[in-house]
Amino acid sequence: MNFEGKSKKQEQANSPENKEGKEFSISEIDDVLKQKTDIFDSLDKYTKDEIFKNIGFRGVVEIKDKAEDNYDSYAYEKAGLWKKFDNFITFGLFKEFLGLVRAKDGELLDKTAIRDGMEGGVWNFVDREGDAYKHEEQKISKQFNITEEDSAKRIITKTYEFVDGKIEKLIKSSRTEEGMMEAAGKLREEQISQCEKKDGADLVALKESMEKNSESRKNLPEVMKFVKSDGEKERIIEKLDEEERQTKEKIEEKEYKIDESLKIFREPLEGRLEETLKIEGDLSEVYKSAKSSEDSLNNQIREHDAMIKKAQKLNLLGGVGGEIVKNIEEGKALLEAQVKEFTERKALVSAKLEIIKNNKKEIEATLAGMKNIGKTKKEILEEEKSRKKAEPKAKPDDAEGKEDEGEKKNTWNKDRKEAWGLKGANYSLGKGGQEADKEDDAAEKETEEVKAGDRADAEVEKFAKKKFSKKELEEIKKVVLTRLKSRGFENIKSDKEKEFIIKKSVNDIKEVLAKSKKPVTETSIKDAISEYIRIGGDNRDKDNVLAWKLWSKKSESEPVIDPKEDGGEREKEEDEESENGAEKTFTEKEIEDIVTTYLKKEGLSRIKDKKIQDQITKNVITNVKKMVAESEEPITEIDIRKETKRILHALFAGYSQKNK
Amino acid sequence: MIKSMTMTKDTIKADLQKLLQDMNKTSEDAEKSLQKIDRKIAEIDLRYAKMLAKEEVDLLKVARQILEQKR
Numbered sequence: 001m002n003f004e005g006k007s008k009k010q011e012q013a014n015s016p017e018n019k020e021g022k023e024f025s026i027s028e029i030d031d032v033l034k035q036k037t038d039i040f041d042s043l044d045k046y047t048k049d050e051i052f053k054n055i056g057f058r059g060v061v062e063i064k065d066k067a068e069d070n071y072d073s074y075a076y077e078k079a080g081l082w083k084k085f086d087n088f089i090t091f092g093l094f095k096e097f098l099g100l101v102r103a104k105d106g107e108l109l110d111k112t113a114i115r116d117g118m119e120g121g122v123w124n125f126v127d128r129e130g131d132a133y134k135h136e137e138q139k140i141s142k143q144f145n146i147t148e149e150d151s152a153k154r155i156i157t158k159t160y161e162f163v164d165g166k167i168e169k170l171i172k173s174s175r176t177e178e179g180m181m182e183a184a185g186k187l188r189e190e191q192i193s194q195c196e197k198k199d200g201a202d203l204v205a206l207k208e209s210m211e212k213n214s215e216s217r218k219n220l221p222e223v224m225k226f227v228k229s230d231g232e233k234e235r236i237i238e239k240l241d242e243e244e245r246q247t248k249e250k251i252e253e254k255e256y257k258i259d260e261s262l263k264i265f266r267e268p269l270e271g272r273l274e275e276t277l278k279i280e281g282d283l284s285e286v287y288k289s290a291k292s293s294e295d296s297l298n299n300q301i302r303e304h305d306a307m308i309k310k311a312q313k314l315n316l317l318g319g320v321g322g323e324i325v326k327n328i329e330e331g332k333a334l335l336e337a338q339v340k341e342f343t344e345r346k347a348l349v350s351a352k353l354e355i356i357k358n359n360k361k362e363i364e365a366t367l368a369g370m371k372n373i374g375k376t377k378k379e380i381l382e383e384e385k386s387r388k389k390a391e392p393k394a395k396p397d398d399a400e401g402k403e404d405e406g407e408k409k410n411t412w413n414k415d416r417k418e419a420w421g422l423k424g425a426n427y428s429l430g431k432g433g434q435e436a437d438k439e440d441d442a443a444e445k446e447t448e449e450v451k452a453g454d455r456a457d458a459e460v461e462k463f464a465k466k467k468f469s470k471k472e473l474e475e476i477k478k479v480v481l482t483r484l485k486s487r488g489f490e491n492i493k494s495d496k497e498k499e500f501i502i503k504k505s506v507n508d509i510k511e512v513l514a515k516s517k518k519p520v521t522e523t524s525i526k527d528a529i530s531e532y533i534r535i536g537g538d539n540r541d542k543d544n545v546l547a548w549k550l551w552s553k554k555s556e557s558e559p560v561i562d563p564k565e566d567g568g569e570r571e572k573e574e575d576e577e578s579e580n581g582a583e584k585t586f587t588e589k590e591i592e593d594i595v596t597t598y599l600k601k602e603g604l605s606r607i608k609d610k611k612i613q614d615q616i617t618k619n620v621i622t623n624v625k626k627m628v629a630e631s632e633e634p635i636t637e638i639d640i641r642k643e644t645k646r647i648l649h650a651l652f653a654g655y656s657q658k659n660k
Numbered sequence: 661m662i663k664s665m666t667m668t669k670d671t672i673k674a675d676l677q678k679l680l681q682d683m684n685k686t687s688e689d690a691e692k693s694l695q696k697i698d699r700k701i702a703e704i705d706l707r708y709a710k711m712l713a714k715e716e717v718d719l720l721k722v723a724r725q726i727l728e729q730k731r
Contacts, residue, residue: 324673324677331680
């Protein structure tokens with residue numbers, strides 16, 4: 001073991017390397033640097049878990065001292081028989097002279113002999129517990145001038161040696177890996193800060209003075225008016241030019257000096273930024289890939305699920321078929337487990353992306369800080385402006401990152417490794433991470449659904465599910481009931497039927513109202529009813545037939561329109577209806593029904609003579625059937641109604657003439 | 661009628677068997693994709709570890725240079 005020939009405590013404490021624990025030594029760096037470089041050079045041979053396993057650093061700040069009874073008695077050998085006898089016969093009065101000491105447990109120890117196994121052994125204070133060790137550690141820290149804060153980042157060790165019949169101890173204090181990096185980081189920051197305060201400030205002063213000079217030169221013609229001699233004028237101008245030239249030179253020199261002194265800090269950072277960007281890009285790609293696989297699997301599971309349900313519903317499978325369904329269900333479970341795996345990878349990559357983005361922000365902020373050294377406020381503002389112009393929209397989190405940068409500067413070391421998962425890395429996530437991912441996924445899913453589907457439809461659907469207040473429902477029911485009454489609702493005898501019609505109608509009108517997004521008022525409800533009738537209710541719904549029978553009726557409160565008086569209007573209405581008219585082959589019964597219904601609608605019942613009513617009906621039916629039979633083109637219900645109307649008019653005209 | 665029922669049953673069975681095959685294929689592909697992603701993550705982890713180690717080496721070198729200048 002090399003003690004560098006220093007035996008006195010005082011000498012050690014005053015040596016340049018050891019006078020203060022906080023100071024950094026080149027030999028200390030070399031020790032770690034060698035190990036780090038070795039690791040770095042052979043990184044490809046290591047797995048990531050092996051890379052950061054703790055490395056113990058030895059031999060940094062050290063003191064050689066005599067063994068002390070208070071702290072080192074465990075290194076003393078037990079007193080031999082003769083020593084004990086000597087001690088006995090002198091009644092212990094010459095214990096010190098005999099080199100003996102009484103241990104706490106009463107045992108007599110010999111300070112002139114070292115206990116077996118103690119020589120060369122290393123005692124690490126980190127592993128020791130108890131007040132005695134704590135007290136000794138504090139004492140050593142004081143000797144080395146190590147603050148309480150620093151002591152957590154340092155390791156103290158003790159080694160015993162037996163020299164010239166005496167037990168000696170070598171106490172060493174070295175930095176932990178974390179402490180080492182932190183010290184190096186501080187040193188770097190300190191150096192940059194010094195550069196900023198000294199050369200940077202000088203450069204700023206030079207630039208400002210240059211700026212002032214150029215401002216003053218603008219007023220030169222005014223000043224020159226007071227100088228009469230041309231020679232004097234020339235001399236002044238020459239002097240000013242010379243001053244400007246010199247300042248420019250000084251500025252260039254300073255800029256070069258700052259650039260050179262910052263190079264050692266800037267270049268590694270630039271390299272790291274480049275690598276960080278590459279890693280960020282690659283992580284994004286992996287994330288995309290995991291997401292795409294997850295989505296694709298989910299889609300396939302949905303499809304398979306539908307197929308399984310279909311097969312189960314059909315209930316056609318027994319024996320082998322049932323076995324297949326069972327296998328498919330197992331396959332589905334496997335796919336679901338795989339989806340979970342992709343989700344976990346996504347979360348893992350997402351967490352890594354977050355770290356790498358923060359790293360990037362830190363590096364960019366540090367580089368920007370260095371870039372601004374020696375720049376005037378004006379220059380910084382101008383650069384900031386042009387930067388903002390180049391980036392139309394700064395992301396809000398950019399600013400946050402920069403604010404955090406100061407605090408995070410010294411946390412990059414251990415935290416990042418652990419956050420990244422480089423110590424005992426596995427793919428399991430923290431609870432927080434998983435929950436955050438679940439939230440992200442849910443939000444993502446929602447966004448995608450809206451994107452994929454029709455946003456308007458989604459909104460309408462959302463609105464259709466709107467809950468109406470009790471008051472609104474009562475208002476809807478009231479208006480609906482009034483309208484139903486005008487359509488012969490009271491004629492329905494069954495209360496059950498009445499209840500059903502109201503319920504069904506209110507529900508239908510509610511839907512129309514919801515889609516219209518109008519507030520619930522009497523007018524909006526009436527509009528909704530008109531819209532409901534216009535679109536023809538919900539004829540697909542068999543349950544609605546009862547209600548629709550009423551809604552399709554003409555309101556009794558509406559005046560009966562005479563075909564003669566309002567033929568144009570009715571034709572228009574019919575034309576609108578004809579848009580929905582379907583071409584088909586009508587049976588004789590269907591033709592008779594359409595004609596009879598139409599004649600009733602047109603007020604045939606107002607003719608009191610039943611015989612004439614029948615005659616007209618028969619006549620119209622015969623003529624319509626003839627028209628249908630003779631027609632070469634396909635016939636619709638509208639055509640039948642039009643023909644009925646035409647014949648009816650003709651017949652009315654005939655009867656009128658007869659009556660006259 | 662019975663013939664039609666048998667046909668439906670056979671068709672569904674065939675469909676389900678096809679589905680099972682598809683599922684197996686999907687699962688295999690997913691496994692490959694997972695392995696690929698894991699490989700990429702491990703590769704990125706190594707690069708990141710290397711970057712951090714380089715960063716520490718750089719930092720120590722810088723500290724060494726500063727101390728040498730101060731001497």
